[in-house]
Amino acid sequence: MKSDIEIAQSIKLKPIQQIAEKIQLSEDNLELYGKYKAKIDLSTLKNTKKLGKLILVTAINPTPAGEGKSTVSIGLADGLNQLNKRAVIALREPSLGPVMGIKGGAAGGGYAQVLPMEDINLHFTGDMHAITAANNALSALIDNHIHQGNELGIDPRRIIWKRVVDLNDRALRQVVIGLGGPVQGVPREDGFDITVASEIMAILCLATDIHDLKKRLSRILIGYTYQREPITVGDLKIEGALTLLLKDAIKPNLVQTIEGTPAIVHGGPFANIAHGCNSVLATQTALQLGDYVVTEAGFGADLGAEKFLDIKVPNLEKAPDAVVIVATIRALKMHGGVAKDQLASENVAAVQAGFANLQRHVQNIQRYGIPAVVAINEFVTDTEAEFQMLENLCQEVGVKIERASVWANGGIGGKDLAQAVVDTIDETPSDYHRLYDDSLSIEEKARTIVTKIYGAKDIAFGPKAQTQLKTFAQEGWNNLPICMAKTQYSFSDNPSLLGAPTDFIVTIREFVPKLGAGFIVALTGDVMTMPGLPKSPAALNMDVDENGQAIGLF
Template identity: 55%
Template sequence: MPVLPDIEIARAADKRPIQDIGAQLGIPPEDLVPYGHDKAKVSQGFIAGLADRPMGKLILVTAINPTPAGEGKTTTTVGLGDGLSRIGRNAAICIREASLGPNFGLKGGAAGGGHAQIVPMEDMNLHFTGDFHAITSAHNLLAAMIDNHIHWGNEQNIDLRRVVWRRVLDMNDRALRHVASALGGPANGFPRETGFDITVASEVMAILCLAENLADLEERLGAMIIAYRHDKTPVFARDIDAHGAMTVLLRDAMQPNLVQTLEHTPAFVHGGPFANIAHGCNSVIATRTALKLADYVVTEAGFGADLGAEKFLNIKCRKANLAPDCVVLVATVRALKMNGGVAKDALGAEDTEAVRAGCANLGRHIRNLKQFGVPVVVAINHFTGDTDAELNVIRDYVAAEGAEAHVCTHWAEGGVGAEALATRVAEIADAGEAQFAPLYPDDMPLWDKIGSVAKGIYHAEGVIADQKVLDQLAAWEAEGYGNLPVCMAKTQYSFSADPTALGAPEGHVIPVREVRLSAGAGFVVAICGDIMTMPGLPRRPAAESIRIGAGGQVEGLF
């Protein structure tokens, strides 16, 4: 029986009032701030009252490197959460919010798919509860205050050539990557070269996702470096008194959003940094809240395990004192075929040899994740064209790697299709065998941290950078930032910096083009290769097909 399009399944959902979903977790109605009937924010006061509660088991869902064939990481996250609920476990899901840029570009939404979705799907993939707008506004308020400070006398002696705070927009717009601002004469400020990043790359986004509460949020915002003086000393957001007003704009956005799956499993959807240019995880406050309220929390990290999972484990877990009990690594037969050299238009034919060749990518991710001391289970996200012979190739390969693989049919069947995976994951989490540890220690030099990720996760021969990058890292270490983790901004499609190098490339070198200090978020960003912090739209963006239909409903959203 064919599965209906995602949006039709979502519209047909029998959604429960959001107060009922909150009640499943013990959240009183008065501690929910409703946005309509099917979504709400959880109040800060209620979250603060959970401080002394023990935390449940944390399960991370990640994937092999993404391909156009699809892997279904969010779909598997939702299916696993529903599967845990079906086997009688008190489960919750934590994922990121969707950015408008990819929704109107190429990637599409971020609510799962088929019968493993979070709803309301349309709201989640559009404006949702306005969090991203608040983040955009807070970020650009700071930009405006920097320019205004300079215009009215520049009390902080900011060097106009060293203003490092760019503006942001939650849209893919390549024309804004490099711009000249304040043209038109003295009344408009001081002309300078600047640019825009996409909102999900903003340090404000990263801070909101790592902050523990409003007080921590304000302190982190104040610690952001916005420019440098003529004597090269940093200027912080607090130096121009911007952090208080920014916190006010982010007050509501700081509260996690509660929604539900098609099968009524509670889902926290909050925050949304990209994993290829930021740290790629939902908010710490949502994850910790879920862990206080549920016995099992299923969360995901963006893109492949070399980016999202690495940052989840090296940045988020380090900063929030979290430790996963199990990692689920998602793969599909189709994606492994592409990694094995099969073209997208030839994926329908059985090809066990291509699957076997593509498993090199899967195997590297398994070995990488095991370095962190956490048990790994492979979820094979089933497509209708998969053959038993191809599935057996994956099972045998995974077994040889000392792990196990489970075929999951949640896309077509919902939570029942992930019950076997859920049962095994719960057993592993309950066994308590994880011995999590980050890949590198805090006191390792910044350049060595970059190298440890490049060599230990990407399997590169080395890392190269201009002397100015090395000098900048050394200067930050001298200023007291040497204990920060590193956040690698790199293509998501390959272990290398070359997006066309699929599989498990060897012998490559990672070029670090630029480094940026996110002092408020608490990490150093290393920009590698040609990765952009402001994406562009594809030749035929999804926006061309999105419209309001005759019945007043959105069409073309996927």
């Protein structure tokens, strides 16, 4: 059996100009990055009311290896093209953290991949590096301002802006900078987040044009003065310089699937520590160029889909016409109480027990007024009896279910799923409405998410969070939506509490205001904004041959 990278390297790619022609883009609309990658010029975005149908792909709470959401998204779009529908994909860019850590890349898998997968999973068109550079330029300018006299009176103890690097590096979570004497700067505590958790990543993914990007950057809260007054990038007058560093990164990237479906891959915030959606510009571009647009949001529907629907949609001004919820038999068995080393064995009762997790996700999507379809990402260990049980359970709750064998069969393996999604869109118009109103307080919005989406009994606030609630209300930040930072493995803030738990309390220990992005991050549990590497990271299997070909990526 070929590995993902072996399959990818066996495919003869089409020149990117040919892919662009499928969606009426000329070479004048492109900025080429070699033969098979291009950036789409922002002037391509047209002022048109005719938009394609939007399909959001999400998932149940995943296992550590993920449930193949990106793979199903890609296979679904290829399946739509098998039905002679003009489909375009809008996906997130991978981060080097999971690529070299445990989860692998985010370019799909098997015969449902976006290509060139080595480039996409590594440095791609440099967007991640540009975001890292802009983030760290801001850090350098903050510390230089303090060193050069601190005209604004910034309190070094109350700087909330952190440096970033696009790797999992736990040793950088908390650091002390400026040591070594007066010429080295002013010593203070600092820390690093992973690049995908940077507010600049969120801003890039929510900005609608260069002007909006600059406005959002100017609103970034970097800390407080000695008098505890907020200090922003606009106070430092450096939003222009940061925008300059991002002038190319803001342009969406065009690539292709194995079957030649146009794919716009742009932006990559994690959904467990950020808002988990690709860029508004990428999705808008896809909607204007395709009849059906397949996009995805990170991790389970309790994280990525909730944030897509409550944070991204108001900026995108277009709600999904249908939501596909990806599940696997193995994950349902895990939610039904089966140990990881027993997931390959048939266990129909565990599938039945684990269905509670999937059912809650289906109900949550329906709460937004959007029709849902369940996609079962097939594995060779699945049995017919297990699938029959799952099919019966889905029929009982009135949701369509289709198997997807896209990893093994590409678009043909996603054709039935594609037809089910098209039928659902035709039969059941979306009637989208947000979960909460912006006029609610931060506390009320957070409580709505944890009780309505997670199924929690209530919410609790730690001492720091309680103080922040009062401060944020005084500053006028109550109208911002909430971006929950929470484990992806459970509806709760406890990763070991699987299935569809009830009677639990979610505790918010701290809030982080992201005024440029336009939301408040709520930190729960022990979720980290700088992940660590596992004992045996994927990087140990990576290499390059004498011809410069990548080895060991997946």
